[in-house]
């Protein structure tokens with residue numbers, strides 16, 4: 343089976359750019375931009391039942407679509423599924439159906455236990471089991487230490503930490519009941535690994551997820567349930583785009599060794615891998631997908647990189 347990226351990625355390709363297909367790493371390299379490509383990797387996920395929270399748009403949407411391309415039964419679970427995101431979720435389900443998978447749309451607020459229970463019930467009713475959870479739904483509100491009020495802190499912990507905790511706990515219970523293991527992938531952030539000024543509560547909530555993943559991995563290992571996180575760097579989604587202007591994008595891209603922010607489907611490849619049997623021996627890991635951002639401590643001035651030790 344093949345994982346084919348959404349076609350829109352290629353429509354954006356300027357005609358004169360040279361595209362190189364590097365089969366060994368399964369991606370296209372284009373002017374310093376790495377794209378999750380039409381690789382021949384078989385993720386062996388056919389017929390797996392996958393819940394993706396927060397999949398009405400952005401990274402979750404791309405992840406749901408990728409699992410659809412891998413012929414999975416995909417539960418598109420979002421709090422705006424039956425509201426603003428209605429048409430969008432239905433269209434995503436249709437694309438999944440067209441690509442050989444099956445899509446199911448459910449409305450859920452992950453911070454409400456009863457709603458998450460209903461989401462799992464709907465999944466069982468339609469598909470009979472749960473094999474994979476991608477706990478992706480999250481929100482971001484800015485604020486430094488001196489600016490952040492308790493409402494800001496509470497809201498982000500309520501969704502990012504408590505919501506993810508409820509989903510993981512209830513899905514893990516279901517997987518244990520099924521007795522055939524499973525895979526849980528939690529979407530955290532590089533902001534939960536190193537400090538990013540101005541997003542104190544968000545970063546703290548994501549750091550909490552990175553440790554929670556390790557605790558869950560240890561606890562669930564005897565049940566053959568792998569638990570890992572993906573920590574994306576900057577990704578172009580409706581969460582970030584409203585704050586971006588041309589100058590800021592230029593600054594961000596200069597900091598990223600691979601030269602640009604990620605597109606959502608570049609995060610999806612990591613989720614497919616961690617959910618697949620190829621990752622059976624990986625648990626408690628935080629997979630950073632950031633174009634090299636965290637590895638880069640280069641300080642660039644207007645004169646360029648300071649020459650030290652020449």
Ligand SMILES: NC(=O)c1ccc[n+]([C@@H]2O[C@H](COP(=O)([O-])OP(=O)(O)OC[C@H]3O[C@@H](n4cnc5c(N)ncnc54)[C@H](O)[C@@H]3O)[C@@H](O)[C@H]2O)c1
Nearest residue numbers: 396398399400401421451452479480531574576577579581
């Ligand atoms: N975009 C980035 O640069 C970036 C970087 C690192 C990590 N992340 C993380 O990736 C995840 C997805 O981010 P995105 O950029 O696609 O965001 P987004 O805002 O575009 O999409 C988030 C989705 O989650 C849903 N959602 C939010 N709260 C929910 C709730 N309580 N219950 C159910 N659904 C809910 C929203 O309706 C939306 O569809 C988030 O956890 C985010 O923190 C994003």
